[in-house]
Amino acid sequence: MSKSLKIISIMTSALSGCFLLIRRGRMEVRVRYAPSPTGLQHIGGVRTALFNYFFARSSGGKFILRVEDTDRERYSDESLDDLYQTLDWLGVKWDEGPVVGGPYGPYIQSERFELYKKYAEQLVKDGKAYYCYCSPERLEKLRAEQVASKSEYQGYDRHCANLTDEQRAEYERQGIKPVIRLKVPTEGKTTFHDILMGDITRRNRDVSPDPILLKSDGFPTYHLANVIDDHLMGITHIMRAQEWIPSGPLHILLYEAFGWEPPVYCHLPMVMGKDGQKLSKRHGSTSLRDFREKGYLPEAIINYVTLVGWSLDGSTEFFSKEELEKCFRIENIHKAPGVFDYKKLDWFNGYYIRACENSRLEDLVLPYLIKAGYIGSEPGCDELELVKKLVPAAKERMKVLSDIVPLSTFIFVDEPVLDASVYCAKGSDDEKTLSALKHGAEILLSGLKDGKAEEKIEEELVALSTELGVKVNGVFQPLRVAITNSTVSLPLFDSIALLGLDETKKRINRAIGILEAKNE
RNA sequence: GGUCCCUUCGUCUAAUGGUUAGGACAGGAGAUUCUCAGUCUCUAAAUAGGGGUUCGAUUCCCCUAGGGACUACCA
Numbered sequence: 001m002s003k004s005l006k007i008i009s010i011m012t013s014a015l016s017g018c019f020l021l022i023r024r025g026r027m028e029v030r031v032r033y034a035p036s037p038t039g040l041q042h043i044g045g046v047r048t049a050l051f052n053y054f055f056a057r058s059s060g061g062k063f064i065l066r067v068e069d070t071d072r073e074r075y076s077d078e079s080l081d082d083l084y085q086t087l088d089w090l091g092v093k094w095d096e097g098p099v100v101g102g103p104y105g106p107y108i109q110s111e112r113f114e115l116y117k118k119y120a121e122q123l124v125k126d127g128k129a130y131y132c133y134c135s136p137e138r139l140e141k142l143r144a145e146q147v148a149s150k151s152e153y154q155g156y157d158r159h160c161a162n163l164t165d166e167q168r169a170e171y172e173r174q175g176i177k178p179v180i181r182l183k184v185p186t187e188g189k190t191t192f193h194d195i196l197m198g199d200i201t202r203r204n205r206d207v208s209p210d211p212i213l214l215k216s217d218g219f220p221t222y223h224l225a226n227v228i229d230d231h232l233m234g235i236t237h238i239m240r241a242q243e244w245i246p247s248g249p250l251h252i253l254l255y256e257a258f259g260w261e262p263p264v265y266c267h268l269p270m271v272m273g274k275d276g277q278k279l280s281k282r283h284g285s286t287s288l289r290d291f292r293e294k295g296y297l298p299e300a301i302i303n304y305v306t307l308v309g310w311s312l313d314g315s316t317e318f319f320s321k322e323e324l325e326k327c328f329r330i331e332n333i334h335k336a337p338g339v340f341d342y343k344k345l346d347w348f349n350g351y352y353i354r355a356c357e358n359s360r361l362e363d364l365v366l367p368y369l370i371k372a373g374y375i376g377s378e379p380g381c382d383e384l385e386l387v388k389k390l391v392p393a394a395k396e397r398m399k400v401l402s403d404i405v406p407l408s409t410f411i412f413v414d415e416p417v418l419d420a421s422v423y424c425a426k427g428s429d430d431e432k433t434l435s436a437l438k439h440g441a442e443i444l445l446s447g448l449k450d451g452k453a454e455e456k457i458e459e460e461l462v463a464l465s466t467e468l469g470v471k472v473n474g475v476f477q478p479l480r481v482a483i484t485n486s487t488v489s490l491p492l493f494d495s496i497a498l499l500g501l502d503e504t505k506k507r508i509n510r511a512i513g514i515l516e517a518k519n520e
Numbered sequence: 521g522g523u524c525c526c527u528u529c530g531u532c533u534a535a536u537g538g539u540u541a542g543g544a545c546a547g548g549a550g551a552u553u554c555u556c557a558g559u560c561u562c563u564a565a566a567u568a569g570g571g572g573u574u575c576g577a578u579u580c581c582c583c584u585a586g587g588g589a590c591u592a593c594c595a
């Protein structure tokens with residue numbers, strides 16, 4: 001190419017870029033989350049929703065929810081409920097979509113049923129698509145043969161691509177319901193641009209040959225419905241998981257067949273399990289419902305999940321939803337897939353629990369205590385008072401809300417430790433342990449009864465330990481085990497406050513009995 | 521099998537054509553006059569391999585290897 005020609009070509013491409021900018025630049029960003037209600041919302045889907053939502057917010061655009069319920073076999077009402085519940089729980093609000101409506105509705109694909117058929121038939125009229133009468137059995141057999149022969153050519157053999165009118169009429173007479181397939185060109189190549197990945201090109205002969213657009217039941221397949229709706233709803237950016245990259249060229253072909261301008265693509269890195277495979281149930285919980293039930297806070301989920309495959313600067317760890325709505329940049333999305341780290345999520349969750357207002361935490365923890373049967377389903381004043389005392393003591397020991405149950409069991413279930421050796425701390429012995437328990441109890445109970453400061457009592461207990469020639473824990477452990485029935489527990493004074501003085505006294509005396517029986 | 525995508529500590533990630541390659545989780549050690557937890561301090565740990573381009577490459581290019589996704593009348 002000569003120099004001047006080159007310059008001209010650069011200029012024209014710059015110019016067409018300008019037009020694109022003018023056409024698009026004025027337009028606000030419109031993105032969508034378009035799940036199919038065939039199961040519970042999971043980490044991967046939620047991450048996609050979040051990235052779309054944050055991108056929309058941070059660029060002053062619109063976030064649209066669209067329900068892609070074209071698979072009647074796998075659809076369930078429960079999944080749809082779960083979708084709404086999950087987004088609601090996360091505090092992700094959609095600007096347009098089901099429930100709230102919007103100028104491009106309806107936003108549920110089954111309610112747009114007629115539309116897809118119309119467009120598919122238009123494609124047939126234009127010679128871009130055709131009716132196919134092949135039976136599922138024939139297709140199955142074809143596929144089996146291709147797999148067996150390890151043929152380089154995999155996919156539909158275009159058997160119905162050039163049917164005569166007579167042949168078609170004959171099939172129709174037999175009552176066979178056709179599907180509509182797209183004519184994929186066999187020559188040339190198709191390129192689409194991805195913000196993250198750059199240009200991705202595929203030879204047309206490698207595009208899955210003649211995919212079905214409209215199923216025989218009249219419902220569209222994903223490809224058709226997705227392209228039509230994205231266009232009709234004015235979607236500007238498609239942010240979806242990288243598993244969709246292979247169908248990118250097919251979608252471009254569809255946009256071309258319709259004569260439409262394709263949107264900008266951004267394929268999100270996938271979320272993997274520890275073994276590097278796509279995250280699934282066998283790696284642990286994946287549904288948001290599970291996480292919610294175990295007691296993860298929405299702020300922890302949001303914070304951690306958006307940090308898989310995205311980062312601001314590599315050192316900022318904590319982001320609130322509101323911050324992400326401001327600082328999320330599409331350019332900071334990573335290309336490589338990321339492993340979902342349950343431990344790090346736990347760490348975030350613990351952090352957010354500790355940061356949680358006590359009053360809110362009381363409310364959050366209540367259902368777990370009720371479910372455990374520790375407090376009534378209609379908690380009375382006494383019970384609420386107890387929870388009020390429990391929360392600050394348990395707070396920094398919790399990773400998930402359900403941890404409140406094991407931490408508070410000693411209050412509600414009294415199963416004394418009968419093995420005397422458990423009371424004995426490292427470096428102490430049976431005799432000293434008994435003595436520590438007896439004298440410690442005296443110091444403790446009389447001190448508390450007289451309203452002595454905890455610090456003062458603690459000092460006296462420490463003094464007792466030096467007196468007995470044991471470590472500090474040599475005095476505290478027998479008391480704690482006696483009171484909480486466990487070597488692992490809340491701190492001594494918190495435990496007593498929760499249990500009450502009478503019950504404390506009762507448990508200590510019982511423990512003294514257990515130790516005395518052994519020492520004899 | 522075919523096509524496409526990816527590759528910095530175990531994990532999530534930062535960085536630049538020139539740094540002791542930074543942070544966080546997890547791990548290890550220690551501190552905190554009660555266990556556990558929390559908090560604090562310290563510590564170990566990475567540019568997949570091989571070729572180029574370059575005075576210099578982890579960064580740019582090529583090859584190899586490894587991993588992943590897709591290959592449905594599912595999305």
